[in-house]
Amino acid sequence: MSITIAMYSHDSVGLGHARRNRAIAHALAADLPRLTGEPVGGLLIAGHPDAARDALPAGWDWLVLPGFARTADGYAARRMNLPAAQMSALRGSAVAAAVDAVSPDLFIADRHPFGVGGELTEALDLLRGRPGCRTVLGMRDVLDTPEVAAREWESVGGAERVAEAYDQMWIYGDADVYDPRRTGEIPAALAAKGRTTGYLAHGRPDDEGAPAARPYVLTIVGGGSDGAHIATAAAQAQPPRGHRHLIVAGPQMPPEDVGRLRELTADRPEVELLRSAAHVPALVREASAVVSMAGYNSVAEIMATTTPALLVPRHTRRAEQPRRAAALADVDAVDTLDAAQLSPEALSDWFAHTAGRRTLRDRIDLDGLTRVGDFAAELISVARTSDTGSAHSRTESMEVPTHV
Structure with missing residues (x-):
């Protein structure tokens, strides 16, 4: 059978x-x-x-x-x-x-x-x-x-x-x-x-991809359809000394938003804009710190690592992401930032104080x-x-x- x-x-x-x-x-x-x-x-x-x-x-x-x-x-x-x-x-x-x-x-x-x-x-x-x-x-x-x-x-x-x-x-x-x-x-x-x-965290499929040169900090916005505000702030943020900044725009980000990001990063060799990446779980695992929206899959990939994370939950359409981010912050698994407080300066400050630290999440069932x-x-x-x-x-x- x-x-x-x-x-x-x-x-x-x-x-x-x-x-x-x-x-x-x-x-x-x-x-x-x-x-x-x-x-x-x-x-x-x-x-x-x-x-x-x-x-x-x-x-x-x-x-x-x-x-x-x-x-x-x-x-x-x-x-x-x-x-x-x-x-x-x-x-x-x-x-x-x-x-x-x-x-x-x-x-x-x-x-x-x-x-x-x-x-x-x-x-x-x-x-x-x-x-x-x-x-x-x-x-x-x-x-x-x-x-x-x-x-x-x-x-x-x-x-x-x-x-x-x-x-x-x-x-x-x-x-x-x-x-x-x-x-x-x-x-x-x-x-x-x-x-x-x-x-659904440990054991997620991790498609092979070229390893990124470390150290780097990472910003991901899921599919990208509604993550341009985070990617835009990230493109203007200052990565920690000695780090590159990888930004994954997502395959569904509108072309005009991608074009704007390319303009913002054109003269910043320390910032690398990726349209998409098949090996996001590996990128998260090897990053010094990660900024992300609070969608389920992005969070699951982050929870499977010890990489410190800042979640900027989406507030449109649903209360799902703010509620998830708050629950995980309550158990010290992530930091959170309200979208209204998002700025290049806020991300620069968080990267400076967090990059390279580790976050233990072994008390959560993953x-x-x-x-x-x-x-x-x-x-x-x-x-x-x-x-x-x-x-x-x-x-x-x-x-x-x-x-x-």
């Missing part, structure tokens, strides 16, 4: 959802064969073409859907001349056809239980009708304020509807640092199915990627040995104790 995994991420802005799923795919490819004695392969379904630039384990591949973009009025087609409802129907048909063809043993959706415009509904109905498949909703550590989260759950039909569609919820964080069940971001109907994995294989193996084993009863009876054995 063999094991097939299917994973979904909608990816309208940035690549955070796809990058989380990719990290999990690498972990499952490494651990499930050892745990089950069976070969493992899978399909990662994503909504942004840049996702497919990242390599996958042998036996895995990408399925990139026609893209959505986030606008002031909601979701809209990124390139196609179709209304949002038709885009969701197109994408939903593609996802349903894909999961029907590969017949996965395990399906993992990142963050959005029914996708954009309910595009996962057909696929989930198909999978829930197959006794041999288990479904997991993966959630980052922080969602938003409890009030906003409650409205979002209601907008997809309520927590009870989500609980009927998924066997488990994996929460990619450390409950001792931040627990969205205790804050009210995850309702009781879903909290009962929640398992905390620990942060081993989520070593744990998801066990969770997956357990689900698949239960699916294969349980009776082919109703979808309702399937979920009862899935309510397991939370890992802390």
Whole structure:
């Protein structure tokens, strides 16, 4: 026998959802064969073409859907001349056809239980009708304020509807640092199915790249679509004596912002602007200090190191990043700077006082990627040995104790 995994991420802005799923795919490819004695392969379904630039384990591949973009009025087609409802129907048909063809043993959706415009509904109905498949909703550590989260759950039909569609919820964080069940971001109907994995930090895939000459300080802004303000301040900051300053703009930073950064750094040989870098985890690990936004994946890469970090959380659209940054600052894992206080002088001062020091983060559970294989193996084993009863009876054995 063999094991097939299917994973979904909608990816309208940035690549955070796809990058989380990719990290999990690498972990499952490494651990499930050892745990089950069976070969493992899978399909990662994503909504942004840049996702497919990242390599996958042998036996895995990408399925990139026609893209959505986030606008002031909601979701809209990124390139196609179709209304949002038709885009969701197109994408939903593609996802349903894909999961029907590969017949996965395990399906993992990142963050959005029914996708954009309910595009996962057909696929989930198909999978829930197959006794041999288990479904997991993966959630980052922080969602938003409890009030906003409650409205979002209601907008997809309520927590009870989500609980009927998924066997488990994996929460990619450390409950001792931040627990969205205790804050009210995850309702009781879903909290009962929640398992905390620990942060997906240690063991993230680290693509090879040319090593950077040390010493250097580093600024990263995720995909870059909304990180120009940080990169601009960084481009004008003074690195510590004897250090270079690497700034990774991100593949999704608008060209006009990249052009502005090139102008700011043109006469500064100590500052190197990179459009993108495949080996960001290694760059973070070897840096003397790092400035970053507070998105989940950037933070996870930082937490896996002892590199001192200054998080400048994004305040637009969601309260997610400020809440994550504050929680990690409370356990002395990072420093934080409000975006309103961001300036070249503030970054220069922080670099001068911090570069070269080390930050110990060993009190935080960072081993989520070593744990998801066990969770997956357990689900698949239960699916294969349980009776082919109703979808309702399937979920009862899935309510397991939370890992802390």
